[in-house]
Amino acid sequence: MISAITGRHVQLDPLSELTERVVEHLERIYPDENTHALAKRFVSAMDYGGKIHSALAHTNLWTERDAVVICYGNSCTAPNEAPLATLARVLHERTEGLFSMVHLLPFFPYSSDDGFSVINYRQVNESLGGWEDITRFSKQYRLMGDLVMNHCSARSQWFLQYADNQPPGAGYFIEMDDTMDVSQVVRPRSSPLAKPVRTPAGEKFVWCTFSHDQVDLNYANPETLLEMVGIIAFYLDQGISIFRLDAVAYIWKVIGTSCVNLPETHEIIRLLRTLVARRAPEAILITETNLPNRENLSYFGNANEAHWIYNFTLPPLVLHALTFGRATYLNQWMMSMPPAQDGTAYLNFVTSHDGIGLRPAEGILPEAELEALVTTMKTRGGLISSRELDGRLVPYELNISLYSACADESGCRSLQRKKFLLAHAIMFGLEGVPAVYFPSLFSTENATHRVEATAHNRAINRPAWTEEGVNAHLEAESEAAQFLDDLKSLMAIRRRQPAFHPNATQFTLHLGDPVFAFWRQSRNREQSIFCLHNLSGSPIDVPQNSLNLIDGERWIDLLSGESIDGYSKSLVLAPYQSCWITNWNPPPSKHKMTGLSALDWWVIGVYLTGLIGFGWWLSRSQESAEDYFLGGEGSWTLVHRTIDTGNSMLNQQYFRRPGLCSFCSGGRLDLVAVRACSSFGHDCAHHTGVSSVVPSRRILYL
Numbered sequence: 001m002i003s004a005i006t007g008r009h010v011q012l013d014p015l016s017e018l019t020e021r022v023v024e025h026l027e028r029i030y031p032d033e034n035t036h037a038l039a040k041r042f043v044s045a046m047d048y049g050g051k052i053h054s055a056l057a058h059t060n061l062w063t064e065r066d067a068v069v070i071c072y073g074n075s076c077t078a079p080n081e082a083p084l085a086t087l088a089r090v091l092h093e094r095t096e097g098l099f100s101m102v103h104l105l106p107f108f109p110y111s112s113d114d115g116f117s118v119i120n121y122r123q124v125n126e127s128l129g130g131w132e133d134i135t136r137f138s139k140q141y142r143l144m145g146d147l148v149m150n151h152c153s154a155r156s157q158w159f160l161q162y163a164d165n166q167p168p169g170a171g172y173f174i175e176m177d178d179t180m181d182v183s184q185v186v187r188p189r190s191s192p193l194a195k196p197v198r199t200p201a202g203e204k205f206v207w208c209t210f211s212h213d214q215v216d217l218n219y220a221n222p223e224t225l226l227e228m229v230g231i232i233a234f235y236l237d238q239g240i241s242i243f244r245l246d247a248v249a250y251i252w253k254v255i256g257t258s259c260v261n262l263p264e265t266h267e268i269i270r271l272l273r274t275l276v277a278r279r280a281p282e283a284i285l286i287t288e289t290n291l292p293n294r295e296n297l298s299y300f301g302n303a304n305e306a307h308w309i310y311n312f313t314l315p316p317l318v319l320h321a322l323t324f325g326r327a328t329y330l331n332q333w334m335m336s337m338p339p340a341q342d343g344t345a346y347l348n349f350v351t352s353h354d355g356i357g358l359r360p361a362e363g364i365l366p367e368a369e370l371e372a373l374v375t376t377m378k379t380r381g382g383l384i385s386s387r388e389l390d391g392r393l394v395p396y397e398l399n400i401s402l403y404s405a406c407a408d409e410s411g412c413r414s415l416q417r418k419k420f421l422l423a424h425a426i427m428f429g430l431e432g433v434p435a436v437y438f439p440s441l442f443s444t445e446n447a448t449h450r451v452e453a454t455a456h457n458r459a460i461n462r463p464a465w466t467e468e469g470v471n472a473h474l475e476a477e478s479e480a481a482q483f484l485d486d487l488k489s490l491m492a493i494r495r496r497q498p499a500f501h502p503n504a505t506q507f508t509l510h511l512g513d514p515v516f517a518f519w520r521q522s523r524n525r526e527q528s529i530f531c532l533h534n535l536s537g538s539p540i541d542v543p544q545n546s547l548n549l550i551d552g553e554r555w556i557d558l559l560s561g562e563s564i565d566g567y568s569k570s571l572v573l574a575p576y577q578s579c580w581i582t583n584w585n586p587p588p589s590k591h592k593m594t595g596l597s598a599l600d601w602w603v604i605g606v607y608l609t610g611l612i613g614f615g616w617w618l619s620r621s622q623e624s625a626e627d628y629f630l631g632g633e634g635s636w637t638l639v640h641r642t643i644d645t646g647n648s649m650l651n652q653q654y655f656r657r658p659g660l661c662s663f664c665s666g667g668r669l670d671l672v673a674v675r676a677c678s679s680f681g682h683d684c685a686h687h688t689g690v691s692s693v694v695p696s697r698r699i700l701y702l
Helices: 014-029 035-046 083-095 131-140 157-163 222-237 263-279 293-300 314-324 328-336 367-379 413-429 438-442 448-454 457-461 467-476 478-494 598-620 625-630 635-655
Strands: 068-071 101-104 142-148 151-153 194-199 202-207 214-216 240-246 284-287 308-310 345-348 383-389 392-399 433-437 505-510 515-521 528-534 540-543 555-557 570-573 578-582 659-661 668-674 687-695
Touching: 014 035, 014 222, 014 263, 035 222, 035 263, 068 083, 068 438, 083 131, 083 467, 101 131, 101 240, 131 142, 131 240, 142 222, 151 157, 157 194, 202 214, 222 240, 222 263, 240 263, 263 284, 263 293, 293 308, 314 328, 314 367, 314 413, 328 505, 328 515, 367 383, 367 392, 383 457, 392 457, 413 433, 413 478, 413 515, 413 528, 413 578, 433 438, 438 467, 438 478, 448 457, 467 478, 528 570
Parallel strands: 068 101, 068 433, 101 142, 142 240, 240 284, 284 308, 308 345, 345 433
Antiparallel strands: 151 214, 194 202, 383 392, 505 515, 505 687, 515 528, 528 578, 540 570, 555 578, 659 668, 668 687
16 A cells, blocks of 8 residues: 555555555544544554554455344333343244344443443443343344443433543534524524533533534544544444444534534544555444435445445335335336345345434425325324424424334224334335334334333334233234234345345336335345235235246245246236245255265266267377367357357357346346346347336346
């Protein structure tokens, strides 16, 4: 690499190379600091223990077998037992190992917002358990923990030090005064930005993006970032390997700007990626950036920032599609989404502890559609959280249980369960890693009693189950028990399909407004899955020629187990039904020769003996080197046969797959009924019946 000190190409030892890379990051974040001295402190804070690993660039650290469950430490409790221990047991008993990753929402001592106002980052809330419980989780699952970067509790030791003008907290917070122009600041809340604080030097004001109990940290001070790096190293020691960077978009402030998504923010994430990758190559960074879609996508960087980003636009669009029975806006958004590069992936979810954000749908759902969705959710018991924009309050988030949001107009609980399951089926099929919210496992309805107890809208979707309550609910509520069984079946099927790898190919299909459909193909191109979802309460006929099911291959619906006849004219989808139609049969897991009989071995022996004898006889008739290389035939005959063989191989490998051609106007890629397309060019031999439209994805010629 090029030395930041000498400017020359040099071969550096791992420690020196890492330090040089850290210097490059720090020069963009803190240009006025002594970045070389500072870099050594950052490397020391990460505590490499003398072993620095190589970073795994563009390497996928996940497969189709991975799925996340999102939990609070006290999501499920039992008498006389630490809630973390109860949660571990319930997950084991009720999900049967279907989740490979657990996201434990903040489990630290806190003062508000159910954990997101952290008092001490290095302690476990004693009401939940201890670090031994966290370590136990990390041995059973890949464990995701929150790094609440933007702010800490007003009751934290750091803030108490600030109020008393004592180090290190005295420099950890952002002071404000009347001269600051904060008119351009973008915030997700409508509370006052400045919090008054009494100090020995008199009253001061500090910056609070979210609430006055959540005071923003000052990353313009490198000591603050150093503190966070040390905390990451500590979490790695405790077994946490996936880091959710909470509210990270807001961490850097520049007066006169929006103070969101600033260049320094992205550089800090790149710095953290560099530091973490050299200590734990299989660790994952995920950015929590609940923002409009384009801004959210920027946190992939060039596969050098977040490994994962939350697919924040998915929940409001899926809810809109299910509510109104139309895939129009869901399709438009899907067609605009870029594929994640290797080494990055989307984290898909349809509901979470934070409700359903509406900002990610800005510019996708028209204002009238947003208003209709908000109005409908209110009739189903939902609440609305707002933010201030241009002097007025606008909806920011829907606070509602997804199960309650899926209520059917008829009041039919069976249809409600089918819609709820359909939302998860859509998520499981899409490109990315799926994440399921713990209360959804039990079809949890609006927890209005918690809103009344806490006076916080988000509490409506943050219920507290007891183990006894879960058992009684699943025994007494047949719909809830049936949903859990169906969900587990979906997950078990999904994790066996190579085409559902988080980075496998995906294209959108257009089969009419009531049907949301897409095509997945495995990375080795052996498996195709057509994912069809009826968003309406009526049966839908889907013409099978629109799917281009290749003749001669066996097609089955993975969900029903039924064979699909490629010669049928249509496929009927029941109300809120999903189909995963595939051509792939998994091969045996092991291939051994030990199962051959004595007769088998005798036949193989005779064949090999004959082959060797024929070769010996043939060699006697060859009189020259030309005979040996051309087999006694002319050069042009051999060329002809070589070309013919190559064409046969191309036919087998490429022509028996759905064809894709980019010949349509508007720069679209269309999935068409193709039987012969060049793998290396733009021309199609013939095509009929365009059935899907996919702009701005990846160009693929088959």
